Amino acid sequence: MKKSKIFWSYLILALVIYAVGQALISLNIIDMYYKNMLITMCINIMLAVSLHVVIGVTGQFSIGHAGFLAIGAYVSAIFTMKLGMPFIVAILVGAIVATLAGLIVGIPTLRLKGDYLAIATLGFAEIIRITFLNIDYVGGAAGMQVTQLSNWTYAFFAALITIIVISNFTKSRHGRACIAIREDEIAADAMGINTTYYKVTAFALGAFFAGVAGGIFSHNVFIIQPSAFGFLKSFDILIFVVLGGLGSLSGAIISAVLLTLVSTYLGNFPETRMIIYSLVLILVMLYRPTGLLGTKEITDLFKSKKKGGIDHDQ
Amino acid sequence: MTNNTLLQVENMGIQFGGLKAVQGVNLYLNNGELVGLIGPNGAGKTTSFNMLTGVYKPSEGKIVFAGQTLNGKPPYKVTQSGISRTFQNIRLFKDLSVLDNVKVANHWLAKHSILSSILRLPNHFTSEAKMAEDATAFLKIFGLDRYKNELAKNLPYGMQRRLEIARALAAKPKLLLLDEPAAGMNPQETRELMELIAFIRKEFDLTILLIEHDMHLVMGICERIYVLDHGQLIAEGNPNEIRSNPKVIEAYLGEEVVENA
Ligand SMILES: Nc1ncnc2c1ncn2[C@@H]1O[C@H](COP(=O)(O)OP(=O)(O)O)[C@@H](O)[C@H]1O
Ligand SMILES: [Mg+2]
Numbered sequence A: 001m002k003k004s005k006i007f008w009s010y011l012i013l014a015l016v017i018y019a020v021g022q023a024l025i026s027l028n029i030i031d032m033y034y035k036n037m038l039i040t041m042c043i044n045i046m047l048a049v050s051l052h053v054v055i056g057v058t059g060q061f062s063i064g065h066a067g068f069l070a071i072g073a074y075v076s077a078i079f080t081m082k083l084g085m086p087f088i089v090a091i092l093v094g095a096i097v098a099t100l101a102g103l104i105v106g107i108p109t110l111r112l113k114g115d116y117l118a119i120a121t122l123g124f125a126e127i128i129r130i131t132f133l134n135i136d137y138v139g140g141a142a143g144m145q146v147t148q149l150s151n152w153t154y155a156f157f158a159a160l161i162t163i164i165v166i167s168n169f170t171k172s173r174h175g176r177a178c179i180a181i182r183e184d185e186i187a188a189d190a191m192g193i194n195t196t197y198y199k200v201t202a203f204a205l206g207a208f209f210a211g212v213a214g215g216i217f218s219h220n221v222f223i224i225q226p227s228a229f230g231f232l233k234s235f236d237i238l239i240f241v242v243l244g245g246l247g248s249l250s251g252a253i254i255s256a257v258l259l260t261l262v263s264t265y266l267g268n269f270p271e272t273r274m275i276i277y278s279l280v281l282i283l284v285m286l287y288r289p290t291g292l293l294g295t296k297e298i299t300d301l302f303k304s305k306k307k308g309g310i311d312h313d314q
Numbered sequence B: 001m002t003n004n005t006l007l008q009v010e011n012m013g014i015q016f017g018g019l020k021a022v023q024g025v026n027l028y029l030n031n032g033e034l035v036g037l038i039g040p041n042g043a044g045k046t047t048s049f050n051m052l053t054g055v056y057k058p059s060e061g062k063i064v065f066a067g068q069t070l071n072g073k074p075p076y077k078v079t080q081s082g083i084s085r086t087f088q089n090i091r092l093f094k095d096l097s098v099l100d101n102v103k104v105a106n107h108w109l110a111k112h113s114i115l116s117s118i119l120r121l122p123n124h125f126t127s128e129a130k131m132a133e134d135a136t137a138f139l140k141i142f143g144l145d146r147y148k149n150e151l152a153k154n155l156p157y158g159m160q161r162r163l164e165i166a167r168a169l170a171a172k173p174k175l176l177l178l179d180e181p182a183a184g185m186n187p188q189e190t191r192e193l194m195e196l197i198a199f200i201r202k203e204f205d206l207t208i209l210l211i212e213h214d215m216h217l218v219m220g221i222c223e224r225i226y227v228l229d230h231g232q233l234i235a236e237g238n239p240n241e242i243r244s245n246p247k248v249i250e251a252y253l254g255e256e257v258v259e260n261a
Helices: A002-026 A032-057 A065-082 A087-110 A116-133 A152-170 A173-183 A185-190 A195-218 A231-244 A249-265 A270-287 A298-302 B045-052 B075-080 B098-105 B114-118 B122-141 B157-170 B187-203 B215-221 B239-243 B246-260
Strands: B005-016 B019-030 B034-038 B060-065 B083-085 B175-179 B207-212 B224-229 B232-237
Touching: A002 A032, A002 A152, A032 A065, A032 A152, A032 A173, A032 A195, A032 A231, A032 A249, A065 A087, A065 A116, A065 A195, A065 A231, A087 A116, A087 A195, A116 A231, A152 A173, A152 A195, A152 A249, A152 B114, A173 A185, A173 A195, A173 B098, A173 B114, A173 B122, A185 A195, A185 B075, A231 A249, A231 A270, A249 A270, A249 A298, B005 B045, B005 B207, B019 B045, B019 B207, B019 B224, B019 B232, B034 B045, B034 B187, B034 B215, B045 B175, B045 B207, B075 B083, B083 B157, B098 B122, B098 B157, B114 B122, B122 B157, B157 B175, B157 B187, B187 B207, B187 B215, B207 B215, B215 B224, B215 B239, B224 B239, B224 B246, B232 B239, B232 B246
Parallel strands: B034 B207, B034 B224, B083 B175, B175 B207
Antiparallel strands: B005 B019, B005 B060, B224 B232
């Protein structure tokens, strides 16, 4: 049907964005600072989208996403710097370890109904941060030096794959099962859905891509320190998802892009950044309590036809 | 227990704290029967459904369905073994489309894996198409196919009730449990709904257990009726027997006095 046409036009759009970015960088039209901003944007998109599948799609309130970012960052850095493994392998190992951590936190807490996950993830992220802080092997508080191996190409395609995987997952019977859990867990259970399995799966998927983001991140910043992965980082990621509209993939992407721009321009004024963040949040809560896009996708806004539910590939 | 028995419940009961909400319930359903479960508000009807479907664990008793013991199974496994239900307080997936609501129920019947959906392998497309087709067929029976792309929350109330039944049916049950499906409907809607229930029972070879608060309503369509009061079965029989049973009259009279007070 026309669905595949839409897919191809998105892919072409993505490749155009990639090519433009690459041209800007290799022709030295933009400097290091803005090149970094582009890579950070991709990392933030990955973080936003990977948390979106947990909170927005499945309705499980996880507030320790920086923990998975930290695991991906440190484990991949250990694999490249200490063990001399190729970058791609290191990223994958980091992501897999993050996924395992996700399973360890998720399986016991997600079996229970109620918001135990929020408390567990909050504690988990702190434990991860404090653990790295106390391991001399990775430099403790002083941090760990990491060679810059990330570039625009890695960052862009990692983000693109994250988006495609999460989007394909969401627009399938599996994603529908997750949305059903978000909407009404008791009814989902009564309709034959193994709710624990899907909550854990969505959570593990989110942990995996946060781990990938960590690998790209640590190989972009020269030095990683535990302080970069504190509660404020988790909060930043949470804001991407809430601001974009819980349940909207494009909303999460758009707010990750916008907030990366905001914080880049306000990078030298961290206090101003927090004030602007807070103001933006207050305004959104006042005027658009469901976030920029609510549960809708950006494409729904352009549809002339009657609005419907989520458009699943068939 | 005969060959024809689909559900056999023995001495089922549950306590919440000190309160015995349901106790000593014995009941059976034969294949193809349409049976009513009635009783005043707070009698324990919904609680009994919750025990049958695994939402609550009975503190005592035994539930045997199609030869399997159901006690201790989680709700999704109960559903997969062939019991599905509607809820007294409508529990639709509000922000999903009408079609997707039904597709959630045939989820467990589909086979394509997560990997095949992520990689968009051919069986993702064929299997998803089949799910949509099956779901649409159920919507047609309920006259809901024209609302297919509406969000469930935007349906009129009566249609939401119908959608709940369509969704329960899509899970391919042998036994359908309906919890006050006509609650809040006007007499015209109620009559149509009762006809529809009689129709789907024939069409899908279903056994149905119907909770209804209004006893006159079930008299017309049920073959047998169980009456629950204060958590205990006080009567069982065909509509005529129930109508003239003094205990039943008393239970309902008691309620009218309270309601009129
Ligand atoms: N989860 C629960 N905790 C405590 N009491 C409950 C619970 N569920 C039901 N009950 C009590 O059980 C009794 C029966 O309720 P219910 O089954 O909903 O009645 P109805 O026959 O109207 O459907 C009521 O007294 C109700 O308060
Ligand atoms: Mg009830």
